[in-house]
Amino acid sequence: MLKLPGLIDPHVHLREPGQTHKEDWDSGTSAALAGGVTVLLAMPNTRPPIFDAATLNLALAAAKAKARCDYAQFLGAGPGNAEWGRHKALPLRAAGLKMYLDSTFGELRLDDMTLWQQHFQTWPRDLPIVAHSESRSMAAVILMAAIYDRPVHIAHISLKEEVLLIKAAKEKGIKVTCEVCPHHLFLTKDDIPPSPLHPSPNGRGDGGEGRLSVRPRLATKEDVDVLWANLDVIDCFATDHAPHTLAEKDGENPPPGFPGVETMLPLLFTAVSDGRLTIDQIIEKSVINPRKIFSLPKQPETWVEVDENARYELHAADLHSRCGWTPFEGWQVRGRVRRVTLRGREAFKDGRALVKPGYGRNVRE
Amino acid sequence: MLKLPGLIDPHVHLREPGQTHKEDWDSGTSAALAGGVTVLLAMPNTRPPIFDAATLNLALAAAKAKARCDYAQFLGAGPGNAEWGRHKALPLRAAGLKMYLDSTFGELRLDDMTLWQQHFQTWPRDLPIVAHSESRSMAAVILMAAIYDRPVHIAHISLKEEVLLIKAAKEKGIKVTCEVCPHHLFLTKDDIPPSPLHPSPNGRGDGGEGRLSVRPRLATKEDVDVLWANLDVIDCFATDHAPHTLAEKDGENPPPGFPGVETMLPLLFTAVSDGRLTIDQIIEKSVINPRKIFSLPKQPETWVEVDENARYELHAADLHSRCGWTPFEGWQVRGRVRRVTLRGREAFKDGRALVKPGYGRNVRE
Numbered sequence: 001m002l003k004l005p006g007l008i009d010p011h012v013h014l015r016e017p018g019q020t021h022k023e024d025w026d027s028g029t030s031a032a033l034a035g036g037v038t039v040l041l042a043m044p045n046t047r048p049p050i051f052d053a054a055t056l057n058l059a060l061a062a063a064k065a066k067a068r069c070d071y072a073q074f075l076g077a078g079p080g081n082a083e084w085g086r087h088k089a090l091p092l093r094a095a096g097l098k099m100y101l102d103s104t105f106g107e108l109r110l111d112d113m114t115l116w117q118q119h120f121q122t123w124p125r126d127l128p129i130v131a132h133s134e135s136r137s138m139a140a141v142i143l144m145a146a147i148y149d150r151p152v153h154i155a156h157i158s159l160k161e162e163v164l165l166i167k168a169a170k171e172k173g174i175k176v177t178c179e180v181c182p183h184h185l186f187l188t189k190d191d192i193p194p195s196p197l198h199p200s201p202n203g204r205g206d207g208g209e210g211r212l213s214v215r216p217r218l219a220t221k222e223d224v225d226v227l228w229a230n231l232d233v234i235d236c237f238a239t240d241h242a243p244h245t246l247a248e249k250d251g252e253n254p255p256p257g258f259p260g261v262e263t264m265l266p267l268l269f270t271a272v273s274d275g276r277l278t279i280d281q282i283i284e285k286s287v288i289n290p291r292k293i294f295s296l297p298k299q300p301e302t303w304v305e306v307d308e309n310a311r312y313e314l315h316a317a318d319l320h321s322r323c324g325w326t327p328f329e330g331w332q333v334r335g336r337v338r339r340v341t342l343r344g345r346e347a348f349k350d351g352r353a354l355v356k357p358g359y360g361r362n363v364r365e
Numbered sequence: 366m367l368k369l370p371g372l373i374d375p376h377v378h379l380r381e382p383g384q385t386h387k388e389d390w391d392s393g394t395s396a397a398l399a400g401g402v403t404v405l406l407a408m409p410n411t412r413p414p415i416f417d418a419a420t421l422n423l424a425l426a427a428a429k430a431k432a433r434c435d436y437a438q439f440l441g442a443g444p445g446n447a448e449w450g451r452h453k454a455l456p457l458r459a460a461g462l463k464m465y466l467d468s469t470f471g472e473l474r475l476d477d478m479t480l481w482q483q484h485f486q487t488w489p490r491d492l493p494i495v496a497h498s499e500s501r502s503m504a505a506v507i508l509m510a511a512i513y514d515r516p517v518h519i520a521h522i523s524l525k526e527e528v529l530l531i532k533a534a535k536e537k538g539i540k541v542t543c544e545v546c547p548h549h550l551f552l553t554k555d556d557i558p559p560s561p562l563h564p565s566p567n568g569r570g571d572g573g574e575g576r577l578s579v580r581p582r583l584a585t586k587e588d589v590d591v592l593w594a595n596l597d598v599i600d601c602f603a604t605d606h607a608p609h610t611l612a613e614k615d616g617e618n619p620p621p622g623f624p625g626v627e628t629m630l631p632l633l634f635t636a637v638s639d640g641r642l643t644i645d646q647i648i649e650k651s652v653i654n655p656r657k658i659f660s661l662p663k664q665p666e667t668w669v670e671v672d673e674n675a676r677y678e679l680h681a682a683d684l685h686s687r688c689g690w691t692p693f694e695g696w697q698v699r700g701r702v703r704r705v706t707l708r709g710r711e712a713f714k715d716g717r718a719l720v721k722p723g724y725g726r727n728v729r730e
Contacts, residue, residue: 113504113526117533139478140504143530146511147537161478165508168482172512 001338005283006038006302008290009261010095010130010179011155011238013105016062017055018047023243023322025066026357028261031241031320032069033348033355035262036304036337039296039363040069041095044076045106051076053090060093060362067360068353069342070299074098074130076108082118093364096128096153096294101137104215105242105255116144125150128294134216138162142169142176151175153293156240158184158216160226167233177293179238180227182267183258183327189218211249212327214242215256228276235289237282239264243323259321263314263328269306269335296363301344310336318351366703370648371403371667373655374626375460375495375544376520376603378470381427382420383412388608388687390431391722393626396606396685397434398713398720400627401669401702404661404728405434406460409441410471416441418455425458425727432725433718434707435664439463439495441473447483458729460659461493461518466502469580470607470620481509490515493659499581503527507534507541516540518658521605523549523581525591532598542658544603545592547632548623548692554583576614577692579607580621593641600654602647604629608688624686628679628693634671634700661728666709675701683716 009032015023023031032040042059044050050059050073059073072095075081084091091097099119100108110116123129130153131141138154142165145152157163157178169176192212212218227234242257249255268286271277290296311334316325340348347355379393388396397405407424409415415424415438424438437460440446449456456462464484465473475481488494495518496506503519507530510517522528522543534541557577577583592599607622614620633651636642655661679698681690705713712720 113500114529117529135478136501136505139508140501143504143508143511143534146508147533147539149537164479164482168512169508172514174512 002279002306002308004036004304004306005287006299006304006340006342007036007265007286008296009037009040009239009241009264010236010290010294011043012040012241012261013043013045013243013257015046015243017058021322022245025063026068027320027322028241028243029066029068029071029360030353031259031262033340033342033353034320034337034351036265036306036340037261038069038299038302038304038340038342040071040261041294042071042073044074044098045100045104045108049076049078049106049108050074051078051081051108053087056090056093063360063362064358066357068347068355068357069360070363071360072362072364076100077110077119078108079110079115082115082122084122084124091124091127095364096130097123099129099131099133099141101131101133101141102215104132105257113140116141120144120148120150128153130155132156135159135161139165142166142174145176146174149175151177154178156181156184156216156238157227157234158219158223160223163227163230163233167230170233177235177289178233179236180234181238181240182260182264183214184216184219185224185227186267187212187218187327188221188224190221192218210254213249213254213256214258231277231281235285235293237264237268237285243321245323246325249325258327259319259323259325262319262321263326265306265337266314266333266335267328269308270333273334299343302342304337305339307336307338308334310334312336320353367644367671367673369401369669369671370652371664371669371705371707372401372630372651373661374402374405374604374606374629375601375655375659376408377405377606377626378408378410378608378622380411380608382423386687387610390428391433392685392687393606394431394433394436394725395718396624396627398705398707398718399685399702399716401630401671401705402626403434403664403667403669403705403707405436405626406659407436407438409439409463410465410469410473414441414443414471414473415439416443416446416473418452421455421458428725428727429723431722433712433720433722434725435728436725437727437729441465442475442484443473444475444480447480447487449487449489456489456492460729461495462488464494464496464498464506466496466498466506467580469497470622478505481506485509485513485515493518495520497521500524500526504530507531507539510541511539514540516542519543521546521549521581521603522592522599523584523588525588528592528595528598532595535598542600542654543598544601545599546603546605547625547629548579549581549584550589550592551632552577552583552692553586553589555586557583575619578614578619578621579623596642596646600650600658602629602633602650608686610688611690614690623692624684624688624690627684627686628691630671630702631679631698631700632693634673635698638699664708667707669702670704672701672703673699675699677701685718
């Protein structure tokens, strides 16, 4: 039995407030514990979005009542809240500032780069900024980090051009970090099955629609290969756990996103078993680096026991997310979380969360 | 009669080789002289595009035979020619490297940012790079300038977010310069008339189609106002003279672009008359700065005589471009080019080019 530090997932959507039929702070944090995750950072594109004191209080009240693992909550950058200097205490209460700069699920998006500049100028320099920014938008936000000489963390990179540009920017000394999601390491656009509901001109879904719709889209095999070849450029693993129900995913207007917080650890351990990754890299990218990038406290008496030799199939029926499916259904994997100890308490064991809703702590308090 | 140095237009499309029904080196350079322009830099998106020694020779042979004013010819950045280190003499023979990073007229375009990186790494650091790069693409190419610590010149900026980001990048010390076109200073998207051929959902052409189609598109009044308010950030005036025939512009698939090399000077003098601009700014942005940015030689015994008080209407019938129209038809303007003296010869007088085709010199030789 291998003993790991509790993992940190810096990119999780919990859907509360507003869409608890997909997930809530209870089901989502139970799923996190099942995945060996003891701290998660929750994204702000809920309904309503989390973008000021009132909405932050709403999310944190739900979290306080229901969370089973530790957490922090992001604030979202909007067109109307770019003057953080007026709200000095607020940024300190958040996981960081999340900027949505490309199309995704929810209402938060900033199209005008002058608004990006305002957020970069007013958000405190020592607190995290995370950008959903693909391709040229990513390059643009890295330019802002260079101009304003402050760090920026790029969410869920997926493309060869992204990882190679981040590499060059890091070599130049620009303060940029990044994360990659398991689905962008283990799936390609060729995995997207033909969609009878949403046929595309080339005869199959193109990532824009259907069950395998996700943002950023699944990429080419070349992109995936270049990500693996440049793991040293990638600071963190993050799941972008984005639960939607199967009815929604298979319906007329499928929302983008996959669940993932429970399946990351076995996928990564499978890569270890295949010789593509080391345990040290998992600890580096799921514990050490995210703790540093997001200024997270160490969790005392916290660890995850993993049966690294366990072989089994992933099935949605065994998972804790409310959404009820996984894009990795039926995959043969290695590495099973047997037990999670969180701040001295047995929090998860053999498939069941043992701590009560509300045991989780806000790491920003 | 006001005596100015010969103007430099760093952004001109001459359509030769390949589309001489729109313009050629004779008609285009005659138009340039009529506009007080004594050096122009020709863009490479001809047919074929100019991107290697053979195609550069093709353009320069036409120029040598036909040009009436001085010139240099850009090379285009393509997916297959990013290894300039192998062609050491070639970059020195060109005006610079033109990178098409957003949609426009012609075949040259680079979608993959890894190709941009290759061009930035292999094009000589002391020779110009010009980017057609709008909005986030512009930010991305400025990032490359920062990473590779070399200058980049941004073509035809049109947006508030562009000029404000360039301002911030300059303040940070990043080596970026930029140009603005008269049509982005004197026209807005509201000037686009309803198009019976190409109705748009809002009941009028949206800049994507029709006679006023141009790339970058005509912008909002706010964008235009912010450009005027930030003239100190803008290094050069450039026309992006992009002739297409009226039949093409009014046809089914109107190509983007306006003629402009003849109408810039009177438009700018009209702004002087209106108190929005000074003669010194014209000289700075049409002579001093482009000469420095593009390392152009001084032209001895070269000047332009302008009747700054002349008031008249612009009419395509009076212009020299082969395309036969102007977006400023009927505009009341000030400032008429009476005579151009180029390297000691009377090159243009009272509406007629007096030097023969072939008088123009390649300033890179």
